[in-house]
Amino acid sequence: MLSTLLKEPLFQITVTMVVYALINRLYKRSHFFMFNPLLLATVIIIYILKYTNTDYAVYSKGGDMITFLLGPATVALGVPLYKQIPAIRSNLKSILAGVITGSVTALVSTLWFAKALGVSRETLLSIAAKSTTMPIALGITKILGGNDKLIVLAVAVTGIFGGVIGAEVMKLARVKSKIAVGIGIGTAAHAGGTSRAIQLGETEGSMSGAAIVLTGLTTALIAPYLVKWLV
Amino acid sequence: MAKIPEKKGIKILEGFVIILLMQSLGTFLSNYFKLILPGNLTGLLLLFLVLLFRVVKLEQVEGAANLLLDNMMALFIPLNVGLVTILPKLKQEWLAIMISLLASTIIVMVVTAKVVELVEGGRRNAKYPS
Numbered sequence: 001m002l003s004t005l006l007k008e009p010l011f012q013i014t015v016t017m018v019v020y021a022l023i024n025r026l027y028k029r030s031h032f033f034m035f036n037p038l039l040l041a042t043v044i045i046i047y048i049l050k051y052t053n054t055d056y057a058v059y060s061k062g063g064d065m066i067t068f069l070l071g072p073a074t075v076a077l078g079v080p081l082y083k084q085i086p087a088i089r090s091n092l093k094s095i096l097a098g099v100i101t102g103s104v105t106a107l108v109s110t111l112w113f114a115k116a117l118g119v120s121r122e123t124l125l126s127i128a129a130k131s132t133t134m135p136i137a138l139g140i141t142k143i144l145g146g147n148d149k150l151i152v153l154a155v156a157v158t159g160i161f162g163g164v165i166g167a168e169v170m171k172l173a174r175v176k177s178k179i180a181v182g183i184g185i186g187t188a189a190h191a192g193g194t195s196r197a198i199q200l201g202e203t204e205g206s207m208s209g210a211a212i213v214l215t216g217l218t219t220a221l222i223a224p225y226l227v228k229w230l231v
Numbered sequence: 232m233a234k235i236p237e238k239k240g241i242k243i244l245e246g247f248v249i250i251l252l253m254q255s256l257g258t259f260l261s262n263y264f265k266l267i268l269p270g271n272l273t274g275l276l277l278l279f280l281v282l283l284f285r286v287v288k289l290e291q292v293e294g295a296a297n298l299l300l301d302n303m304m305a306l307f308i309p310l311n312v313g314l315v316t317i318l319p320k321l322k323q324e325w326l327a328i329m330i331s332l333l334a335s336t337i338i339v340m341v342v343t344a345k346v347v348e349l350v351e352g353g354r355r356n357a358k359y360p361s
Binding site for chain 2: 016017019020024037038039041042045046049056059060062063064066067069070071072073074075076077078079080081082083085093094095097098099101102105106109110113114117118119120123127130131134135136138139140142143147148149150152153154156157158161162165166169170173175176177179180181183184185187188189193213216217220221224
């Protein structure tokens with residue numbers, strides 16, 4: 001009885017959601033970056049699967065139903081983009097200049113570094129979109145032909161990096177303009193960076209947020225061409 | 232009193248339907264016209280456009296959109312768990328991947344911010360002296 005229940009998609013979905021809800025609560029209370037709900041929940045679920053002897057193929061029957069919701073979640077990004085119109089308008093030139101340069105720089109630098117370090121072709125395609133917000137990165141990576149699991153990890157890691165070092169990097173680089181700090185962090189490290197930018201100040205936060213979806217769209221438009229040329 | 236949450240639930244359902252419609256239409260357009268944008272991104276732009284041209288009101292979709300966006304990390308867990316399927320490859324390349332991600336993130340931040348300061352400097356020199 002129990003072993004058949006363990007193989008039900010219902011069980012996999014329930015376990016995933018329960019673990020996420022618990023850790024999310026922990027994270028919201030502490031805001032400690034090690035309690036990152038995605039990464040910690042992933043580790044715990046991998047252990048649960050190991051302990052219950054469940055194959056990933058079995059888990060993903062339930063998992064795929066959760067993954068399906070990423071489509072609507074991507075479309076839902078149209079709402080923050082709409083709400084950011086005033087913020088984008090207020091600094092249109094700066095945001096566009098920053099987002100376009102940043103998107104190109106992100107693709108080129110990631111690919112150059114990874115190539116120089118001898119990373120395989122499939123991995124290159126799977127981390128190229130790492131500076132875009134996760135659902136958009138997933139869409140871009142599918143078009144590039146990369147691995148959907150690896151890009152999720154790469155985007156999460158980039159967000160954590162951006163959140164942890166963003167403010168210090170800007171200080172070291174002597175960036176004085178709050179607008180530039182915000183756009184820089186948001187373009188490089190999407191929502192992970194933005195959560196730190198919000199703590200720096202209102203201007204930094206709103207500029208960082210405004211850069212997220214625009215960076216995703218810009219990268220989606222240029223990535224297929226740039227990657228063909230660089231990989 | 233009991234009516235308020237009920238209305239909220241219907242709003243979220245309605246919003247979800249609008250989002251699904253935009254996704255379907257976006258996917259159709261991307262496939263049919265072989266657009267470079269993936270269907271979901273075309274759907275994102277369509278949702279943005281119907282909001283911009285007031286075909287759909289913000290409060291019609293806001294609830295559903297926030298529900299999806301606020302809990303988006305939960306939706307990525309199954310894919311992330313799938314990393315176990317590429318573990319051998321990760322063991323081999325993780326350091327190179329981490330270094331590339333970190334180095335690129337720093338470079339993108341600095342280059343982007345400097346470009347923004349240049350653009351701003353040209354526009355209002357007095358406020359942001361180089």
